[in-house]
Amino acid sequence: MAEQLVVDRLTKTFGGIVALNGVELAFSAGELIGLIGPNGSGKTTLLNIVSGYYTADRGQITYENQPIAGTSPHKLARIGIGRSFQVTKVFRRLTVMENMLVSGLSDWSETRSQASERATAILEDLKLTRLRDERASNLSGGQLKLLEFARIMMLQPKLLLLDEPFGGVHPELKRFMYDCIRKWNAAGITIILISHDMGSIFELCRRVVTLSYGDIICDGTPEETRADKGVLEAYLGEHHASA
């Protein structure tokens, strides 16, 4: 498979804290990758750099053979890199449909009726149709997560970066989100998934990358990750891991 996203010796520091320490990764088109690690390991920093919100101190990022380091987030969104946030960034004073249209109409070649048509289909897929004219501020936490998914899908992404999508979500809704993620991945979208919910990561992903203090300590299948001593140490501490 062709490499869609390549992260080459990426380094990012905040003051004296090294968030990413020369990280090197390559993701192939169509992969579904879990990105795990304890708090402060650098997962969200990596996502923020790839999606243009942070600038790396050193290193390169290549997306579909084009260098993208330093490119602004809106341009990355337009070339197919969609992302969600740990805390949803839904526009609460706008209706569900208006939230969708912001995403669709940011592409100037798309008319309002075309965007509305696509939005209607995506809302249908995500079971949000009956809420289309509701203000987002009236939605539940789970519905907000779905709306965030829906808005990203309006971008027709080729690479999806999902940051803690299952946080505070009802188990039934979580199953539905799994189905969506699997369906999008089967349609060819590369997905990088950050979650503290190991069950979700191991159930969904065929490859799991583990970060600890800005370094990659494991890159393998779920089985390999589960058995890796370094991963256990990072999560449980050296004493408990060896016990």
Add this chain to the structure above:
Amino acid sequence: MSQAALRSIIGAALLVAFVLLPFAGLSDYWTYTVTIGFYYALLAASWSLLVGYVGRISFAQAAMSGLGGYASALGVLEFGLPIGLGLVFAALIAGLVGYVLGWLTLRLHGAYLGLTTIAFGEILRISVTAEHWLTEGSLGLQVPPLIPGGSRLEYYYIFLAITVGCLAAMGLLLRSRIGLFFQSIREDEDGAASLGVAVTTWKCVAFAISSAFAGLAGGLYAHFVQLIAPSMMSLQEMGVILAMAVIGGFHNILYAALGGMLLQVLLEALREVEQWRLVVFGLVTILVLRFAPNGLFGMLSNIFVRRRNSDG
């Protein structure tokens, strides 16, 4: 009935009312007062476009209006522009300066943004005051009239037409995809960028558009009163514009415009109590912010819609 339908009906009714108002025995003095009210309505609406829809605060709106006034006046006096082109020049200059202000304040929020716009507005006002050779400084600059020998009534209808035209243009803009981008920026800049909205560009454009409308208002005002001074760019004047938009309802351009008209009329009606009227307006502004954050007209609209829905 939806809020949008209600707003359309109110807008149409107000337009008819303002068209017919001079026939209802409006004196020359009050015709003049309401004409100035159109100026403030346009200014308050232009401020609300930036603050209410994009979430960017600016205290330089009065300065932008003054800049437009001087740009049009000097364009006509120094470069011999026809007054119509002078007004276009006013909007362009204010829009350009607004774009620069937007760019300078891109990364600023809250108090830092507000303070920077105050400083920017003061720089403009003091520059106009200091360049006496060009602007006549505090003495004031004589400005050619919009309509030589024009009656108060003619000015009234010209101001009404331009105000309605500008409000309609703002309304169309806000209903377009650009309006959606503006509101998405107000709600969450990072969220907007993640959906492909060019946040940096649209923040600057919003400042430019809002300032251009303020500049056009200032140009009109200059050619109406025919004498402008740097005091029209003062912070006190900015406070009046702010009070107008807040009391009317700054989350809606129509409500903000109505606030502008209402306060201008009340300011004149309460002239006998002199400076105390400003104290009263300050208090009303605080009370509205505390108890009716959508402004008086926003509150009335909410009450009306609730009653209609409960009756229906």
